[in-house]
Every structure is written in structure tokens, then in C-alpha cells.
Amino acid sequence: GNNDPEALAAAANPKSAGPTNAVIKTVNGMNQRRLGGSDIIVSDxxxxxxxxxxxxxxxxxxxxxxxxxxxxxxxxxxxxxxxxxxxxxxxxxxxxxxxxxxxxxxxxxxxxxxxxxxx
Structure with a gap:
């Protein structure tokens, strides 16, 4: 099967903005990730x-x-x-x-x- 996080997120929730476990960005050393299936990015x-x-x-x-x-x-x-x-x-x-x-x-x-x- 496909282990790509984005593909898995899209399959689980077609309206998902992307995977929730992937680091989207790092600010001053703090990883930030997607909140659920939304496009809101929050710090760890x-x-x-x-x-x-x-x-x-x-x-x-x-x-x-x-x-x-x-x-x-x-x-x-x-x-x-x-x-x-x-x-x-x-x-x-x-x-x-x-x-x-x-x-x-x-x-x-x-x-x-x-x-x-x-x-």
C-alpha cells in the first residue's frame, strides 16, 4: 500500500488540508503541524x-x-x-x-x- 502521509490523509478525509503528523514548518526551533484536517498550523x-x-x-x-x-x-x-x-x-x-x-x-x-x- 501507499505509505505517503498526504495520500493517507486524503483517503481518510477527502476535505483534509493534509497530514496532521507532518511538520509543516519550524519557527525558532519549534515544530508546527496541521491541526486535524484543517489548514490551521499549531506548535507542538x-x-x-x-x-x-x-x-x-x-x-x-x-x-x-x-x-x-x-x-x-x-x-x-x-x-x-x-x-x-x-x-x-x-x-x-x-x-x-x-x-x-x-x-x-x-x-x-x-x-x-x-x-x-x-x-
Whole structure:
């Protein structure tokens, strides 16, 4: 049989954009691959934001979060962020409100205009 990844992907899903296991590109040493059968390309590693700026005693503050984003995205080619509208967890306390991690990421993107290509 044919072991060509593109042929196998096309046979399994005729609308597939291509194989999901093939490295499409490498950015600053980070391999990036197709997400499922889509044409969306994501890094092998993602950056989670669940506890960012939360009421947890050991949650990273805004400066730490900016450092994480700078390191992961600008230096190491990560383009996959895990966030949700209810982050940070725990929230609802003295300082953390739902959506704060997304607001922080938006602020970081705005502050880094020209440095980050939005895909």
C-alpha cells in the first residue's frame, strides 16, 4: 500500500488540508503541524493560562505572564495558547475576575504590535 502521509490523509478525509503528523514548518526551533484536517498550523507545545493572575497564592503576576509570553511566543515559536472565558481559576476573589487571562493576553498582543504575527 501507499505509505505517503498526504495520500493517507486524503483517503481518510477527502476535505483534509493534509497530514496532521507532518511538520509543516519550524519557527525558532519549534515544530508546527496541521491541526486535524484543517489548514490551521499549531506548535507542538502550547502555553496554558489557567492560573494566570488568579487569586491563588502562587499565581504568576502580570509581569511573569508577559515574560512567559515573550519567551514562548517571541523566542521559541509557540503559537498555541490555552485559554477560556472563565480563566483564571480560581477567580471571583479579591483581584481575579473571569476573563482576566484573556484580557492580559490581549494587552500583551497590543503592547507587542509588530512583533507578533496573528494567525
Amino acid at each position: 507545545l502550547g502555553l496554558g493560562t489557567q492560573r494566570w493572575v488568579s487569586d491563588d497564592f502562587n499565581a504568576p503576576d502580570e509581569k511573569n505572564c508577559y515574560d512567559f509570553l515573550d519567551l514562548a511566543i517571541l523566542k521559541h515559536g509557540v503559537n498555541l495558547l490555552d485559554t477560556a472565558e472563565q480563566y483564571p481559576i480560581p477567580s471571583g476573589g479579591a483581584k481575579a475576575k473571569e476573563g482576566d487571562s484573556e484580557r492580559l493576553i490581549g494587552k500583551w498582543l497590543n503592547d507587542r504590535k509588530g512583533s507578533v504575527k496573528r494567525e
